Amino acid sequence: MEAGSMYCAEQINVPKELSTIMKHYTKAVIVQEPPNLYKWSANYFAALANLPPIFGDDGTYLQAPAASQAANQAPPSPTKQEKIDRQQQQHKEAVEDDATPAQLIQLADDLCENGQYPKALEYLNEAVAIDPNNAEIYFKRGILKHHFMQDIDGGYQDYSDCINLNPTYCDAYRYRADLLHFHTQNLQESLDDYNNAIQLGRSDADSFTCRGELHRKMGNLAEALADLNDALKLDETFADAYKCRADLMHWQHGELEKGLEDYNKAAELGRGDSDLLANRGELLRKMGETEGALQDLNDALQGDPNCVEAYQYRAMLFADSDPGAALEDARVAVDLGSQDQEFLAFKEELEARAGQEPGSEAAESP
Numbered sequence: 001m002e003a004g005s006m007y008c009a010e011q012i013n014v015p016k017e018l019s020t021i022m023k024h025y026t027k028a029v030i031v032q033e034p035p036n037l038y039k040w041s042a043n044y045f046a047a048l049a050n051l052p053p054i055f056g057d058d059g060t061y062l063q064a065p066a067a068s069q070a071a072n073q074a075p076p077s078p079t080k081q082e083k084i085d086r087q088q089q090q091h092k093e094a095v096e097d098d099a100t101p102a103q104l105i106q107l108a109d110d111l112c113e114n115g116q117y118p119k120a121l122e123y124l125n126e127a128v129a130i131d132p133n134n135a136e137i138y139f140k141r142g143i144l145k146h147h148f149m150q151d152i153d154g155g156y157q158d159y160s161d162c163i164n165l166n167p168t169y170c171d172a173y174r175y176r177a178d179l180l181h182f183h184t185q186n187l188q189e190s191l192d193d194y195n196n197a198i199q200l201g202r203s204d205a206d207s208f209t210c211r212g213e214l215h216r217k218m219g220n221l222a223e224a225l226a227d228l229n230d231a232l233k234l235d236e237t238f239a240d241a242y243k244c245r246a247d248l249m250h251w252q253h254g255e256l257e258k259g260l261e262d263y264n265k266a267a268e269l270g271r272g273d274s275d276l277l278a279n280r281g282e283l284l285r286k287m288g289e290t291e292g293a294l295q296d297l298n299d300a301l302q303g304d305p306n307c308v309e310a311y312q313y314r315a316m317l318f319a320d321s322d323p324g325a326a327l328e329d330a331r332v333a334v335d336l337g338s339q340d341q342e343f344l345a346f347k348e349e350l351e352a353r354a355g356q357e358p359g360s361e362a363a364e365s366p
Helices: 018-032 037-048 067-072 080-096 101-113 117-130 135-148 152-165 170-183 187-199 205-218 221-234 239-253 256-268 274-286 290-303 308-318 323-335 341-353
Strands: none
Touching: 018 037, 101 117, 101 135, 117 135, 135 152, 135 170, 152 170, 170 187, 170 205, 187 205, 205 221, 205 239, 221 239, 239 256, 239 274, 256 274, 274 290, 274 308, 290 308, 308 323, 308 341, 323 341
């Protein structure tokens, strides 16, 4: 996405403090009833920015504040306690006054930043009750349920309600696509949502990467490669796109050298998680790079001791050189939930070679 380009209204960044500022401003106008609202407002906001008044008491123009000087004097960042005090004051005002949906959304956002998800949900529920036709509220509540409260059904319903109210709400399609992609088996519906989101303006590297990975899972290999290449054209430093393209080259195309190049690039860009290390370790095993493979698989298990794939691939690496260690890793992988039928057959073969009944544990040495 080009810098500064606007594709949908949801991209507009409205400061969280705006609603509170305007509420206080409105109250001040009502109380003081200035004869010249324009000049009074100029002085009001100048004072709010710690600048001298622009108009005198008689309404004469004094001088404009030094914009460049003001720009160079950035206000200090509020402390954590100041943020908490401000939020508590906002919550008090929301209770005392009839809070608008916009204010309730802001309060919910503040609470989410502090991990107070149930209370944030209460505010969003109240906002929906006040304005049941506001698509943004359903979108915000969908994110809260989906990402922070692991309520997949609730998140799906809220994203859907948002789209029903506003069929051009591109972010709602994108978030619902991710929900369907990573938490359900409804891959075609997820693909439809990715398509809608991209057509409506979410044509960023992450969207193309997620759609490309979905195409890979669905067996649409040409479409997967096209999307991942497009993602890297948009952002050549996007590590996830390299990781997904490496998986495509490795598992679907069997182009190990290209896969290794992309795994290495993703790792250089910071994508050094256990999933990448395990997959790169398996690729190195296939290439006969035993030492590198073992290093990656050990590193993967150090990062995530419950990485099933790392145990599986290390078991296959040890199969010839150390059958006992291979069988031990194979059993751990199964205990952690591996259901790969080829690997289960491999484990039974190891047990047969060790002279054991499938599924039995080796007898302890005296």
